[in-house]
Amino acid sequence: MATKKNTPTFAQKLTSLEQIVATLEDTSTSLETSIAEFEQGVNLVRSAQEELSKTEQKVQELLASSGKENGKATE
Numbered sequence: 001m002a003t004k005k006n007t008p009t010f011a012q013k014l015t016s017l018e019q020i021v022a023t024l025e026d027t028s029t030s031l032e033t034s035i036a037e038f039e040q041g042v043n044l045v046r047s048a049q050e051e052l053s054k055t056e057q058k059v060q061e062l063l064a065s066s067g068k069e070n071g072k073a074t075e
Contacts, residue, residue, distance in 0.1 A: 013048045017041055 008016065020041040023029055029037070 010048060010051055013044050013051075017044050017048075020044070 020037045023037050024034055024041075
């Protein structure tokens with residue numbers, strides 16, 4: 001899967017989310033920072049979910065075409 005330059009990988013998104021959670025769990029974090037981090041986290045989750053959906057669709061397509069090539073019926 002081709003990625004654009006400067007586009008974080010799925011693993012990088014997860015790492016960022018873990019860092020955001022740690023920041024949000026820190027009780028000394030200001031409200032403004034918490035809101036900004038939360039917003040960034042929501043955007044990362046959406047992006048990661050979209051990437052997962054695309055990958056799942058590709059896997060399903062590959063499995064379906066593999067089943068047809070082997071003469072097997074697939075759901």
